[in-house]
Amino acid sequence: MSKPMQGWLLGIHTTTPTLGLAMQPVSGSQMKRSQTWSLGRQMAQQLHPRLENFLPPQQWSDLVGIGVAVGPGSFTGSRLGVTVARTLGQGLCLPVYGVSSLAALAYARIETDPVSLLAVQLDAQRGDWYGAVYRYAQATDQLSVVVPEQLWSTSSWQAQLHLLQAQPCSLEIVDGTALADPPVQAVATLAYKAYASGQLSTWSDILPQYLRQPPIDSGALKAPSPPKPPAD
Template identity: 35%
Template sequence: MTNTAKKYGLAIHTTSPELGLAISNFTENTRSQTWNLGRDLSTHLHQRIQEFMPPQIWQDLSFIAVAKGPGSFTGTRIGVVTARTLAQQLNIPLFAISTLATIAWSYKHKSQHLCLQMTAQREQLFTAIYQVEEMGINHLLEDTLINPAAWKKILENWETSYQLIQVENSLGKSVVSLLELAHLEWEKGNRPHWSEALPFYGQHPVER
């Protein structure tokens, strides 16, 4: 049974060299912070979370959110594993949300379809098309690994006006959007079990 006295959500974003953490009770108290950790993410992640949490404590959390990718293979894996471990230990829901969806949500004032592309390895792209709605994200084209020529053809044939967004490599700042999307799902009554949180790699890259 969910403890209704718990008020906070914690978001963890590790899919790029920039770590992002955010915590909120969705009324008057919201905090977020980013660190450019690069390859030191695995060394410093747990320490950064421990330092970031106070004055809140683990028992204040109602849920955790994590960016599930696409993005850095190692960073994504570390973030998802850490979030799964915390959610399991605390016995609270874990929302695993697309990296691209968090970027789309940061454009929530836009009425156009949002076409996102992120550079992948082997001359491929991670792509998705979203429509932002009042209560969340509508996936018009799911996150996909695709070659640039095929993506270009999809855009040429897309019948609705859209904004093309090139997703950059520093993604930690979108952790607030990650937390907001998870909270919307929480408000809808969704309570995903930690075991349902799986990373989206798209491909098995060699780390840059």
């Protein structure tokens, strides 16, 4: 079945203290848009009103899919964004696409200056790093995984970087910890690419990607659920 040529994908990024929302048009004739808010501990209370204010001039009925950053990052933030995306996907009968926070950082870097090999890192605290390596093919605008995202000790991550830097291809290191705003537009764009390719992804498939044991019960994802979107 062919995809509709009109509509929007909503991007949600909550894995840092800064909330990011984005709208990605299906049609190239419309302008994408995004906005961020530094909310810290107010993220859970502020997400829904910020989303309701951000959505116009589009309506809930204009959405054809949802992309959400699933982590790694803040445990609470990752869980919050995934819960909201799952609830919206279920309530609106829309596909939901989980996007790695590291992949979003890689793609955001590529959009400003295309490079072929990227190592993306985030400070995971406790002397550890979240890290992954991606290769970008400019001819096809495709991002592929070279080294899957995982939790690294500082020494093992540095060893991995040294190994990659010894290769002929130049390596770009992207440190997401230093960025003020989350790459929410990249989340929406990567979700759109999955949507446009016909990839099927339902709300029930999407879970937070912590990469280390979170200090919560895994059942906490189910409660409490955010309110369902209002009818247009």
